[in-house]
Amino acid sequence: MHPKSSNTEVASGLIYRRAFGFDADSLINTQPWGLLDANTAPAFERLRKRAAVSGFDLRIASGFRSYQRQWHLFNGKARCLRPVTDEHGNVLQREHFTDEQWLHAILRFSALPGTSRHHWGTDLDVYDGAAVAADYQLALAPAEYAPDGPFGPLTEWLSERIAADDAEGFFRPYGRDLGGVAPELWHISYRPSTQHLRAALTPELLAELWRGQMPRALRQSDTSKDIDEIPGPLALLDKVVPQLPALLARYVVA
């Protein structure tokens, strides 16, 4: 469809597709962790080996997530088809919130589709399999990662390595509460693979995606495939778009 596209344009198109969660094809399928960025996978294995020496079974609870899956999560919450909870896990009642407040309640725990760091295959939610029974139901809740929680020792071990820049390239983008995303001590990110992806997230491309259109920069040579990739427009779109640059700064950490 774009016969004059240069190799550079094709390559930059791939970066955009990766950045917004449309490119699972360039990730590698690891066992048992699923799809991961090609450089993140070996770095995680190195970190996992070092954790094992200290007695931890470092495991991935959640790695790659597509745009489509994040769209279903966000729109489901916006339209009250899925529960929206507070920090304590209490289910919030929609009628007590304005649209604007509801948006921020969702964003505290769920990213806007296209802006999740889990789109990249570089970001992982981790836990210690050696600290819990095999049938343990992981909640990814702050209490589990607190000093007296089952994953307190792993959290401390990771904190020490990250503080010393000795965690095989991983860091915590949501380690502290910056007023946007709630602190997520379980979320680690392979920094060397993320910077060019974060830079590809522009308000213009996001706004186009959220209106339900595939931006030209993300289209594939076989455009018939693109139609299936966009599930539809974003819920609460008129609340999101006017404050998009501020939302990006507050909820997607560089």
Ligand SMILES: [Zn+2]
């Ligand atoms: Zn996460």
